Amino acid sequence: RTYMRVGGRVRWLLEPATPAELALAWTAARERGFTPRILGGGCNLIIEDGLLEGVVIATDRLKRCFRPTLGGADLDANEDEARIAPAAPAADPRLIAWAGVTLQSLVQTTTALGLSGFECLAGVPGQLGGGIAMNAGGRYGEMWDSVELVRVLEPDGSMRDLPRAECAPRYRNGGLGERVVLGAVLRLKPSTTAEVRERAKQYLIEKRAVQPVTEWSAGCVFKNPDPAKSNGCSAGKLVELCGLKGRTRGDAIVSPLHGNFVINRGAATAADVLALIEEVRATVAEKTGVTLENEVKVWRGEPG
Template sequence: MAQKFQSTFFGGLDVDFEHDAQVGAMTNFAIGGRADVLVTPRSTDALSLLMRRCHNSGTPIHILGKGQNLLVDDIGVEGVVVKLEAPCFKSHTYKRIDQCDTMHAMAGADLATVLMDSARHGLEGLTSMAGIPATIGGAIRMNAGGKYGEISDRLQTVTCLTSNGDLVTYNAKELEFDYRKSSIPAPVVLSATFELEESDPVEVRKRVKEIFKWKKTRQPLAESSAGCAFKNPLNDSGERVSAGLLIDQSGLKGFTVGGASVSEHHANFIVTSPSATARHVIELMEEIQDRVLDATGIQLHNEVVVWSRDEAVSR
């Protein structure tokens, strides 16, 4: 049941808000339901105050990045969804400190835009992120990466907001970044600094193109998906094995539930047709987990984040 917020909840807050907002449509899957309210703060202070009000009233709060690793259930998501799209959350700047090139980026900044701009400035450090669709905040939360590296490789500091709305800055060395996860204790990543290196702009751009080309030949980048559906699991020897290979070996390429299918191009991508619902994707993922477990004895775990009013479905 959608919760209606009293307009006093947002009184004195410098935010835009929309009740019963179609947030599923804002993900790359472009399917799924609504949030009780979508809030777009216009400043860090407004976001901080919003966090405090949500904390004090026990209202769940979710941060929406670029929606590239996210599935919103058809029954929607409870509470406040925050989108960091005001200009103050999208900027990035460069500084040279102690002969070291650093970049400060706000969490709502588009990773590809930041990457291409740093390449134009002849600054190397984020090229491994080529072809990964994300905001800076979403990429840090997920420790996005792949064959060429992870976003945490060049991370210096991460500034966050606690659930009570307080600002806290962590040195990246204090945090743990592992395969597609971070130990950041605060719910909101607000900004980050990265250490970059001066290089030849032509060479940096060439490397970005090479990595993007590599990704394009292996993944269905143009289709509706959330990237890899499952994390690559650990085998008995503690080595990561390809979830895509396990799904393929279980005979599931092309396997379909409603409008959701296992990609023929890359078996760890679930791609959707216009008739798909979020439940088709969820049922397909459960079916893949069961069949891979039966065929290989290995349990797959979600990489895709699922938001749902049903706690048993949220991941």
């Protein structure tokens, strides 16, 4: 269930269908002594080999996306209100989406509606929840550029709505700490379907030219370092300058196309991937003095 297609099994997997069910699952797990982990799209995640103890809550079934009712923005609107169809932009260019909605379905939906804001995420895998939690994005924009309000689950199991002003999103960090994203109100910009589609198409062409988007990977492995400490070099560029493109460990390989991607060529294990990541980190630190920080998440053993 991860894009890297490595790792073992989980002891308990729960699949709630609504944010309220997720909150109940979270509370029930905590009452039984577990610290639940949230599994979204699995695109920025490596799970170690073997059996992963504890409880995992998946957001795959939280897929509702709809226009708010006139004058409101209710994340719990009924099913009739959840149906969405291509139409001209309304005076209120907002959408409400739950955590399990994929980023690509949001790109497609907003394009059909002629709403601009998510075309910068064309080709970016994953779901809304993870995208907000890590502030997913790229050269042309970030997830939080279009977030007006986010509903979160607090560690104590309570739900809370946070306006953007109360959050502190930054590069690859949504500023939410240990909170779990349940859904969000998204504010887009009126445009036309043709214009949004053309921009999304161009962004995707650019991405495919420089990133291995069709390969089995967990996306960018490392965060880009402080330019002042890396002489302006990105993480991928540092890996390339150290001669690490094409470096292998088992069936895992540093992408020859982009140095910040590790690819599973088909039979890699999580151990292969993690060992290769550490080898790359150590080599870059030794040769450049820059210690790269993980962007990819790693699940090991039993959560604390």
